[in-house]
Amino acid sequence: MQVPILKQGAYLIATVQSALTDEDLKQLRDTLVVSVSRVRARGVIVDVTALDVIDSFATRTLRDVAHMIRLRGAETVIVGIQPEVAFSMVKLGLTLEGIATSLDLEEGLAYLNRKGNGSDHGVRTHR
Amino acid sequence: MGFALIADEVRVSIDCDADIVSARQKGRDLASQCGLPTTDLAVVATAISELARNILRYAAHGEIILRLVEDHGKRGVEVVATDDGPGIPDLTLAMQDGYSTCGGLGLGLPGTRRLMHEFEIISEFGKGTTVTVRRWKR
Numbered sequence: 001m002q003v004p005i006l007k008q009g010a011y012l013i014a015t016v017q018s019a020l021t022d023e024d025l026k027q028l029r030d031t032l033v034v035s036v037s038r039v040r041a042r043g044v045i046v047d048v049t050a051l052d053v054i055d056s057f058a059t060r061t062l063r064d065v066a067h068m069i070r071l072r073g074a075e076t077v078i079v080g081i082q083p084e085v086a087f088s089m090v091k092l093g094l095t096l097e098g099i100a101t102s103l104d105l106e107e108g109l110a111y112l113n114r115k116g117n118g119s120d121h122g123v124r125t126h127r
Numbered sequence: 128m129g130f131a132l133i134a135d136e137v138r139v140s141i142d143c144d145a146d147i148v149s150a151r152q153k154g155r156d157l158a159s160q161c162g163l164p165t166t167d168l169a170v171v172a173t174a175i176s177e178l179a180r181n182i183l184r185y186a187a188h189g190e191i192i193l194r195l196v197e198d199h200g201k202r203g204v205e206v207v208a209t210d211d212g213p214g215i216p217d218l219t220l221a222m223q224d225g226y227s228t229c230g231g232l233g234l235g236l237p238g239t240r241r242l243m244h245e246f247e248i249i250s251e252f253g254k255g256t257t258v259t260v261r262r263w264k265r
Contacts, residue, residue, distance in 0.1 A: 022144040055176040084169035092238035
């Protein structure tokens with residue numbers, strides 16, 4: 001299952017449409033890291049609203065995406081983690097340290113816009 | 128163990144990473160049949176995901192068996208993850224947060240224990256591993 005990646009202004013938006021295998025997740029990671037420089041994106045949003053499970057492998061891969069993209073000079077926001085998914089992640093012991101998260105796509109875009117203006121008011125960066 | 132089965136068990140063979148997704152979706156479907164709340168469906172699916180990935184990573188092949196069980200009027204889901212892989216040399220270490228022999232996060236087994244109400248593990252070095260977990264409707 002390929003994840004469509006949309007370019008909107010200076011941002012890339014990857015919207016996960018259905019459950020992803022480990023291989024799909026790795027492919028998403030690799031594609032994003034390459035695309036960010038190709039389109040000179042300043043920010044990346046990964047929308048995981050459709051994911052009903054974020055397990056240890058998915059968490060690690062999302063974390064890797066954010067760290068790799070930061071090394072490429074752009075920012076990543078993970079948006080749309082569902083309440084029951086958040087519950088399971090915490091019980092499992094998973095965190096997204098150092099990774100920005102937002103409630104939904106709109107909030108994620110607002111975060112990147114603020115970040116671009118040098119203000120990051122209202123952001124959740126997990127440290 | 129002696130829990131009454133309420134429905135036919137579902138067996139999912141684990142041989143590739145698409146099977147992990149399939150196992151957790153089947154587990155979620157089954158869990159919803161016994162009336163577990165939405166949060167618990169995600170919890171059960173996440174536990175299945177961790178157990179199935181352990182099978183794939185350490186044993187290459189195995190099976191996830193999903194059952195709806197009943198115990199004194201209490202209903203729940205039972206997940207058995209079984210393989211005949213190399214077994215776990217040190218169970219105490221394997222149950223510690225952050226311990227992994229394959230570069231993972233080391234949360235699979237201890238995290239799964241936290242997610243579920245009951246957790247049993249039998250592992251024999253050189254013969255395989257069977258993990259049985261249950262989550263009851265409360």
